[in-house]
């Protein structure tokens with residue numbers, strides 16, 4: 453395979469928010485394996501961010517980790533500037549940072565509602581807005597991490613589901629508003645098993661309800677991110693459910 457074939461993202465710079473661990477980390481490693489230089493952000497997971505950065509550098513690419521609260525305009529502006537200063541630009545932005553929680557509908561407070569929206573919807577808007585001028589210069593891409601919960605109603609996750617449904621719409625709005633320079637797409641993961649013991653009974657139940665008879669794994673979300681990172685630029689405004697058919 454040619455150098456470009458095995459490393460389709462060589463010379464590209466990727467910024468992934470909230471990528472110290474879990475799905476963000478998996479996407480960072482996959483995009484780095486494809487040759488991209490990778491900047492990750494973290495909020496509280498500084499040790500995991502350091503570990504992920506070391507693992508990224510072992511893939512012989514440039515990597516850096518920056519602390520950034522995606523709800524804070526000044527921090528987001530500072531982060532984008534620092535990524536551009538250090539890595540020379542941004543080709544692909546992955547809006548991954550998010551909050552998730554289970555709350556009975558009647559118990560949902562305004563502060564919980566607002567906090568979820570501030571991170572899951574306003575965050576991707578803010579980071580994207582600040583990255584636009586850099587992405588435009590490089591015929592860039594934005595990949596949002598939505599959710600099956602943004603496509604299907606979950607009774608104990610009203611705020612989360614609504615925040616992700618809004619992010620799906622934001623994907624389509626940005627795809628139109630930022631064309632033709634920037635392609636904007638969204639991955640909507642279903643049940644992704646990250647091997648946590650506490651969730652095992654729930655995941656076993658969900659696997660039975662899933663047409664593919666299993667839950668997803670992090671590498672499958674990372675593969676979807678690699679797809680949107682390398683797909684024809686003509687593909688834009690799409691919401692790709694990666695859910696084994698659970699949402700059907």
Ligand SMILES: NC(=O)c1ccc[n+]([C@@H]2O[C@H](COP(=O)([O-])OP(=O)(O)OC[C@H]3O[C@@H](n4cnc5c(N)ncnc54)[C@H](OP(=O)(O)O)[C@@H]3O)[C@@H](O)[C@H]2O)c1
Nearest residue numbers: 470474475494495496497521522548549550597599641644
């Ligand atoms: N896991 C799943 O099964 C699943 C299913 C559907 C959709 N998704 C979506 O896929 C994405 C990744 O999933 P995940 O489970 O890996 O996510 P996660 O662990 O819930 O969150 C990812 C990261 O977001 C960061 N974060 C939270 N609030 C932030 C803020 N205000 N500013 C900056 N960073 C913040 C956290 O960073 P620190 O750790 O540094 O604090 C966290 O590590 C998310 O958008 C999620 O909603 C996941």
